[in-house]
Amino acid sequence: MKKEIRITGFGGQGIILSGYIVGKAAAVFDGKQATMVQAYGPEARGSACSSQVIIDDNPILYPYHRDLNILAALSQEGYDKFHTLVRKDGIILFDEDLVEFDAPADVAVFKGVPATRIAEDLGRVMVANIAMLGFLVAQTEVTSADAMKQAILSAVPKGTGDLNMNAFERGFQHQPAEIVVGAGAGV
Amino acid sequence: MKKEIRITGFGGQGIILSGYIVGKAAAVFDGKQATMVQAYGPEARGSACSSQVIIDDNPILYPYHRDLNILAALSQEGYDKFHTLVRKDGIILFDEDLVEFDAPADVAVFKGVPATRIAEDLGRVMVANIAMLGFLVAQTEVTSADAMKQAILSAVPKGTGDLNMNAFERGFQHQPAEIVVGAGAGV
Amino acid sequence: MKLWRTPLDAEKVRVPHGVVSVIIERCKGCSFCVEYCPRDVLIISRNFNKKGYHYPEVVSEGLCVDCNLCEDICPEFAIYSDPVENTPAPATKENT
Amino acid sequence: MKLWRTPLDAEKVRVPHGVVSVIIERCKGCSFCVEYCPRDVLIISRNFNKKGYHYPEVVSEGLCVDCNLCEDICPEFAIYSDPVENTPAPATKENT
Amino acid sequence: MSEQAVLTGEHFMTGDEAAAEGGLAAGCRFFGGYPITPATEVTEVMAKRLPGVGGVFIQMEDEMASMNTLLGAAWGGMKSMTSTSGPGFSLMMENLGLGIITETPCVLVNVQRGGPSTGLPTLVGQQDMMQAKWGSHGDYEIIALAPSSPQEAFDFTIHAFNFSEQYRLPVLLMMDESVGHMFEKVVIPKAEDIKLVPRRITKDKPADYLPFKPDDDLVPPMIEFGEGYRVHITGLTHDEKGYPVINAEAQQPLVRRLCEKITKNADKIYMYDERELDDAEVVVISYGITARIAQQVVNECRAEGKKVGHLRLITCWPFPEPIVRKLADRIKGFVVPEINLGQMSLEVERVAGRGIPTICVPNAGGEVHNPEDIHAVIREVLK
Amino acid sequence: MSEQAVLTGEHFMTGDEAAAEGGLAAGCRFFGGYPITPATEVTEVMAKRLPGVGGVFIQMEDEMASMNTLLGAAWGGMKSMTSTSGPGFSLMMENLGLGIITETPCVLVNVQRGGPSTGLPTLVGQQDMMQAKWGSHGDYEIIALAPSSPQEAFDFTIHAFNFSEQYRLPVLLMMDESVGHMFEKVVIPKAEDIKLVPRRITKDKPADYLPFKPDDDLVPPMIEFGEGYRVHITGLTHDEKGYPVINAEAQQPLVRRLCEKITKNADKIYMYDERELDDAEVVVISYGITARIAQQVVNECRAEGKKVGHLRLITCWPFPEPIVRKLADRIKGFVVPEINLGQMSLEVERVAGRGIPTICVPNAGGEVHNPEDIHAVIREVLK
Amino acid sequence: MSTAPAKAAPVERKELHHPKDTMLREDRLPHIWCPTCGIGTAVSCFVEALRETNIPEEKVAVVSGIGCTGRVAGYVNLDSFHTTHGRAIPFATGLALAKPDMKVVVFSGDGDLVAIGGNHIINAARRNMNITVICINNFIYGMTGGQCASTTPQIAKTSTTPTGNTDYPFNVPYLMDACGATYIARWTVLHIRRLKKAMGEALNKKGFSFIEVIAPCATLYARRNRLGTGFDLMKFYHDNSEIQHGADTKMVDIGFQEKIICGKFVDIDKPTFLERYRGETNGGGK
Amino acid sequence: MSTAPAKAAPVERKELHHPKDTMLREDRLPHIWCPTCGIGTAVSCFVEALRETNIPEEKVAVVSGIGCTGRVAGYVNLDSFHTTHGRAIPFATGLALAKPDMKVVVFSGDGDLVAIGGNHIINAARRNMNITVICINNFIYGMTGGQCASTTPQIAKTSTTPTGNTDYPFNVPYLMDACGATYIARWTVLHIRRLKKAMGEALNKKGFSFIEVIAPCATLYARRNRLGTGFDLMKFYHDNSEIQHGADTKMVDIGFQEKIICGKFVDIDKPTFLERYRGETNGGGK
């Protein structure tokens, strides 16, 4: 089944890397098809950035999102920009310390994770994205946990494997404090 | 009536200028149609050069020679290269001190002029070409004498008008020492 | 338009003073202004602006000498000072 | 092929002499060889080559010291000298 | 300013010289150039003549530079021009694109020689005709004129300047070595008899002016630097204000307008010469020096009673589709001699369709066609 | 030489990275580059990888320079490559011609962005397709491949090197920003499973060797500098010995051969992908990223029972005329979506003729087609 | 002439207007440059310097090439042109010749001016073209993501020299000197007062004036070389720059994180291209 | 080892073979250069110098651009490549990197190398690319008919400066020096011995070596300036050149028919591009 995933945040949070890891996990370690594209442009300098992943069992033709299944938002700006694109039966994951919202609109499920806080706990704020990936796998099964771990290990700098695995685990284990069922929810 | 004239010699003899003068005389001062093209190329550096003039009452389309009426040769190399291109009823003018030939082949009329000697007499070897133009007009009436003179005066450096007119006159007056009637001559 | 700043000779006998303004939403939190202000007028706020940058705040208002250094060094055109006279005096022929 | 010219030390004690050859049809009559020959070996011929240039001729054959200057300065590769020994002597160990 | 800009009178000059005089007569006062055979004479005439008429000639370090000086001078209010040949033309391609996107009027003369690469520097070619249309990256439309004589080199340079001012773009004079180096009579009219299109200067005040807001004909009025308009002009995709906007929403209308200002006005731009087309069964299509040879062949054919007509392209770009399409519906075939291995003939083929043959008479360059070669193809088609 | 040249295995990488890896796998050991978005990643991968495999990376001062280093390195016996995008591609045009006339094998990757001029540096375009064919002055033929995925970027770069060695010319990989910047799975085979065409080194002794005397397939065998052959290679028109000869007699056979070595071998070069053409009434022709969108539309059409087929161009140049012509004789029309205002569609139109419609689905760049726009045109043609 | 109101309390404003806004395209701010990038500071100094000259603003044009610095043309509220990569100087040449009454300023990056544009800058200097060139040297290609420039010091890491640059960089003032530039100065963006002064001098000069402005590229140069941010580079400039007016340009090359010699190196007078072309000078004007 | 036969009388020959013919493409002689053109003499010195080095001829390549001088590549019997105008140096760069065992010589004109090719020569010098550059400076564009070059002295007339050049020319050795060239010399073609020696030194040098060869262009430069022929220019060189080895390159500019300072100006050693790239040097190799 086809899944469209967008990960969003600001420059420096490792957003592109996260997209790359999700895509690689699916394509290389889960043996599925996957594409990942990112927003480019001088506009990207220091401001919002995002990566679009598509995972499918069949070859993917159109590599851009038309109908978002999953949004993982690590910044307010990213959330604001993309949350309306999520399908009614989609899911929004967010860093609960960085994203605030009023009416959760038309989307089925909202789940928060303190990804940045987890990372800070681990002493390296830069692994917040990996915590989010753990959470993502746990909540959506978009890839297998194994594939995701392998992908992470293949992508992060040498010597940071344990740290990243910890972050992943913490995100994976996190029981979402907040599950908001939106207007059009079917869950 | 259409006339094709080729003037040939070596670099420094003012061959291109001569072609220009003939063309200009016909086009501007005789009110006819005329084209002039020249051989270009690094090959032209210091070696044989030539200019092709066509004069006609009607617009000229093809600006290159197909059937030469007149060849004016100021060098052996030029003569050797082009004399076979002249029509059977054509005419070849040549500097009698610079050009030698054995069998005059198929061409009607050969007429010599000591153009370079005339110019040396006048103290400026560079007006040999103008002496040749005088001879050309007298022998072929390819343009009117008047037009040719005007064209010369418009083309030569200021202050050399008289000298050039002298050279022209000497060439014009020259009675060819040698008229060779070739094999296919109709004259 | 050429007179947006007090002409130097108008200040002849007085110590110039300035008041600093920050266009908060332009600031990208580089701290240049804070670091290079000769009078330590500024500190970086604990607050974020909308883009998530910490902008500068005035801590020692009276100390600003309107030197414009913060203004010139700011890469974002986000801060500037205006001259004020804290010892107001009638404008006389001598000192204008 | 590297030995087309007498090695310098082979000439140690003798005054070298040369014989000049002109490839007439290559010459463009620049006179460089004539002008710069240190021994005035050459003059410009009154004859033309096929292209109409006056080429050099040897006037003082015996004077050529095989210095190769004409050869090197000629822009046309039209002149060169070959070494000759006009006081032939048997090649001994000392002077080879 | 002591000399005459318009050399009214009769002259005997080359196509190169005539193009330079045409430029001067059109009001060109800036020439940024780099010498190259066989276009050098354009440069040399300009070097000699411009100071005398209050203009500026500058020889730049290369063709990228000379192309850009034209754009600078044009925004400084001058009519500007350059000349080059194949290798230099290739080097100008990037910044031709800058002229296109910034809608800068100027004129480029390409005196075509044989290619590819250094090829035949002194000999004729017509091999840059497709490059004229497609040589710069990105989508755009162009105007390119091909003269067949020195007189036309003069006349069409003036047209080129007029088109460049009317439609605000670099216009190409696609000469060939034969025309460029051939002397022929050139009649230069009186200055007052030369119709010039003035620069389309805005009537708006600086505060109201939007540099890329088009008039009804899709062409925006221009300004000159230094007059207080404080415009920003960029080679990036931009909005009507001229500000860079990097997205498809800005790109689509901009690039479409740049193309449509030519395609939608094409009927006003097309120039061609029709000879004996009315009853023609075969039509020769040609341009530049080749048109003279072709016309001679057509004359010979007519003399033999063959129904052969001649369509001479003057604007090769935009390619005059309507007339070709109209002819295609009623003739037996097109014969397209050109000094290349088939360039404009591809356009003819495309427009004519497969109903009738379009036969190129190819010639890889170095000399003009042998008339007989053209004749032979005509005979073939007439059969 | 400590690293692996062929990264056998499964990867998740961009088209840019894959093109670089494809080059390395094809044996490329020289890269002369100049950074430009969106092709920079090719350069960066090469900068990182080449020293480890015994190769040389050099960042040159501009694109004219980088293009020429390829030629120098190729004559030095190396397989060489560069990458660029529109503005740099334009600057390479002059010396692409030098590569053509000197028959120098090398590979140029153009990752296309939106133009003209600086345009949209970070966003997609397919607007340099005609420039690929016509961007340099003079007559020539070219080989240009368009990948639709990172995997193809890898594979086709190898093809490009093979073609360049087989036919001795610079070969173009006409990528687009979408493919270049998109991550996808790339499977790199074992080194021994990659078929490489070796350089066609002459078997002649130096004394017998004529550098431009072709084999039967019109391609002359090559040599490497420094091996005692003492060849002279020039961008001027030349004879079989390689010596400059400036006349039509030398030009005609040389330029014709340069073209014919491609046109006469075209059947061996054409690459395309046919999908459901057998019963198709409408055929979509596309390439690059657009082919993926088009295929999706075709799938949707088929699902709706519409007889729509898809011809995906892999070699855009030489343009596969025979298949298009064959299709034209039996279908209702062609639909050609491309991210430009109509480039390859002109070729389709020319080859297809006027009997059936060829309709371009234009897109001036910045983003890929909305599938619905393609769908709408198909519906129109099917009516 | 009026002075500010003599009030002790800060002026209350609804909307803040930066005094430099009239010189800027305010509607395009904030600009695209990264936090702690030095380009903005150079622009700040430039508009200030321009204001202090008496050149009417409508008689000033700014021409840029492509790059982060190339975006300067788009932010100054003057006639401005954003050319292609490397071609700002020839555009400026055409403009300066068409408009001798204008002051044409080229404001661009080191890659743009000294790498791809190298041939133009050396020739413009040679001709003594009447333009002012402000070159932001951040030792890197910023816009395209941090590749090596012809100014990148040896050892420095860039995306195309991942293990450290092995090339010798240009000593740009020396290069300009060898081409005959009539005004050559170098300052870092930390030297705001002196930079402003130099810019004023250059603007007031007839002929080819050149200012090399050393500025931090935070995102690429600093980060990749683990030098912190632009803030840290400013500190580095503070500690490591040395002012040597009139220094022999031969001696002012810059090594990786080594001393930066600043100052006004050359300030001479000779006729410009146009003065010589128009014969407004005696003799050949040598 | 054998010496020539010890005969007093001139050797009788049927066909004359010039000793340099093996180094030349004899089948292409006579060459296209004009009478009294200096290019041929420079080639003569070059083949002689090459012979005197011990570099195997098959390991030498000559690369030229376009111009009269550009034709040199077509006359030497070595692997040779005639590139496009201005691009000899990047071609040579690619070749030299692919073939580190070869000596790559660029032999081209002043217009080709220092006008259109300006950006390449300064960068090749900066990189200390392992190539030898021989630049025939005839102060003019010969091939295209005598236009102004970036080296044309002020006052000199050319077809694009019909009333005399008003531009300042490059001082080419100074320019090369500012870019870091490791060997810089200038000789006229009259200095055949010294030129030959310099060429030999350059050929034996690793790194970027540069020789400016002042040579007459008879047909265009001499004639248009009423200086006679190349013969007269040779005389002029004789009377007006001054040898100053080690001269400050800053001081060696050339005015119209003014003193020509010749000599070896620079001869230093530093690692080449490839040595640094391959890490065959200590540290950054500065």
Ligand SMILES: Cc1ncc(C[n+]2csc(CCOP(=O)(O)OP(=O)(O)O)c2C)c(N)n1
């Ligand atoms: C012809 C061409 N080649 C390459 C590029 C890509 N490009 C854009 S900016 C740039 C380098 C910019 O560096 P610099 O001039 O130093 O400016 P900075 O971004 O550092 O301020 C390059 C290579 C281009 N736009 N055009």
Ligand SMILES: Cc1ncc(C[n+]2csc(CCOP(=O)(O)OP(=O)(O)O)c2C)c(N)n1
């Ligand atoms: C791109 C390009 N521009 C221009 C030319 C024309 N061109 C050929 S040689 C030359 C100048 C040659 O001058 P120089 O290098 O000094 O050589 P010389 O003939 O004086 O030896 C020029 C401008 C060309 N071939 N290619």
Ligand code: SF4
């Ligand atoms: S104006 Fe000067 S003193 Fe006042 S805050 Fe700014 S830097 Fe500090």
Ligand code: SF4
């Ligand atoms: S200098 Fe400007 S951008 Fe930096 S912190 Fe101060 S106000 Fe903000």
Ligand code: SF4
């Ligand atoms: S070798 Fe020397 S001495 Fe002999 S002729 Fe030549 S220049 Fe004169």
Ligand code: SF4
């Ligand atoms: S130097 Fe050579 S070309 Fe000149 S005159 Fe002597 S032999 Fe002839």
Ligand code: SF4
């Ligand atoms: S990338 Fe570097 S130069 Fe560009 S804006 Fe950011 S800090 Fe400045």
Ligand code: SF4
């Ligand atoms: S034109 Fe000048 S440089 Fe060229 S061959 Fe003749 S004399 Fe030599």
Ligand SMILES: [Mg+2]
């Ligand atoms: Mg930079």
Ligand SMILES: [Mg+2]
């Ligand atoms: Mg020269």
